[in-house]
Amino acid sequence: MIRLAIQSKGRLNEESVKLLKDSGIDVDDTKRKFIGKASDFPLELLYLRDDDIPGVVCDGAADLGIVGFNEIAESGADVVVIRKLGFGKCRISLAVPKEVDYPGLSWFQGRSIATSYPSVLKKFLSEQGISAQIREIKGSVEIAPTAGIADAIFDIVSSGGTLVSNGLREVEVVLESEAVLIGRKDAESGKQKLIDSILFRFDAVRESRGKKYILMNIPSDKLEDAMRLLPSMRSPTVMPLALDGWCSIHSVVDDSDLWHTVESLKQIGAEGILILNLDKVID
Ligand code: PRT
Ligand code: ZN
Numbered sequence: 637m638i639r640l641a642i643q644s645k646g647r648l649n650e651e652s653v654k655l656l657k658d659s660g661i662d663v664d665d666t667k668r669k670f671i672g673k674a675s676d677f678p679l680e681l682l683y684l685r686d687d688d689i690p691g692v693v694c695d696g697a698a699d700l701g702i703v704g705f706n707e708i709a710e711s712g713a714d715v716v717v718i719r720k721l722g723f724g725k726c727r728i729s730l731a732v733p734k735e736v737d738y739p740g741l742s743w744f745q746g747r748s749i750a751t752s753y754p755s756v757l758k759k760f761l762s763e764q765g766i767s768a769q770i771r772e773i774k775g776s777v778e779i780a781p782t783a784g785i786a787d788a789i790f791d792i793v794s795s796g797g798t799l800v801s802n803g804l805r806e807v808e809v810v811l812e813s814e815a816v817l818i819g820r821k822d823a824e825s826g827k828q829k830l831i832d833s834i835l836f837r838f839d840a841v842r843e844s845r846g847k848k849y850i851l852m853n854i855p856s857d858k859l860e861d862a863m864r865l866l867p868s869m870r871s872p873t874v875m876p877l878a879l880d881g882w883c884s885i886h887s888v889v890d891d892s893d894l895w896h897t898v899e900s901l902k903q904i905g906a907e908g909i910l911i912l913n914l915d916k917v918i919d
Contacts, residue, residue: 637678638830641698644683648815651723652702659837678830690715693818699827700834706792706813710753715818719835722842724815726794728753730808733781733788738807744768744788750780751790760810778802836918843917848894851886852901852909853877859885861904865897888914 642652656663661677672681682698689703690713701715704724708715730749732738741764748769751757757770771786778798780786792813793799793806817838823831854862859874862885866872872887885906889897898909 637680638700638827638834639680639682639698640834641682641684641689641692641701641703643686643689643703646686648686648702648704648724651721651815655702655721655723655838655841658841659834661834661837677834679834687711690818693820696820699819699823700831701818702815703818704813705816706753706756706811708816708818709756709811709813712755714821716821717816718819718831719817719838719842721815721817721838722845724813726792726813727809728756728790728811728813729793729806730810731778731789731791731793731799731804731806734803734805736805738805741766741808743807747787748785749788749790750777750786752777753790756811757790778804840916840918843919844914846891847888847914847917848891849886849912849914850889850894850898850909851884851912852906853882853884854901854904854906856881856883858904858906859883862901862906865900865904888917 643649662675663672663681686703686707689701690708690711692698693701693715694713706728744766748771750771750773754770754772761768777789777791780789799806866887872885875884877884
């Protein structure tokens, strides 16, 4: 049995549960007790506040955790990042009132900065040789300049909408973050097999995200043109059709290239194009 700590509620909860479910690990998320059990995998879930996740993994109360990289950076917990998970993307940035004529980092010299990430900020300022006052506040950091609590803020930014609506402007990105799977340096050997099995499933789910399976019929003399348009994972699968002079191609395309690729394939004579969702990809 292994224990995985995830956020009990908040921005990372839903995606964490979805990743487990897509990985065939069925968790009953409706009750949100402190501890939950997967019904079909030897896994116990600890539902915690995100701030507590690095610590419980570090001291062994959980074997794995899913948490924002920003929390690892702030806590300084001695854990290893096993995988980046591709969701919860954000950055921790310095922001100043929008009317400030910002000359560069020297502006912060001698000023006060409100933040919930004092350790990350302290490290950054000392690396940059800037001496500023750090005012730690737990929530609503973005109102600090208007409230006269600090000259600037250091906070999480995602779309940037919160900064704009509080009359602030992002001037320095200090740390890029996303949800990560964390563990300990030396996992107990008995548990490593289960951890590997979870990783295998997570990787298969992640590999399939942002991709589509595409199949079509194409005149055989256009095959080479089609192959150039379809890089696929290794190379596209090509099968002859019963109809002379035609073949069928199967491939995998990134969502970002999908429509461009489909239009180009149509132009060279592809017919009967089918686009399907990918469930898992195992390399
Ligand atoms: O209760 P608990 O302690 O578990 O949760 P929490 O309130 O501390 O954290 P939560 O649920 O807000 O966020 C969890 C994690 O999501 C963070 O640690 C980040 O890793 C990640 N994340 C991703 C974000 C955002 N995007 C984000 N936008 N965390 C916070 N925000 C805030 C941001 O500070 C701003 O105030 O959301 C607001 C809106 O952002 P904009 O830029 O889109 O306007
Ligand atoms: Zn928190």
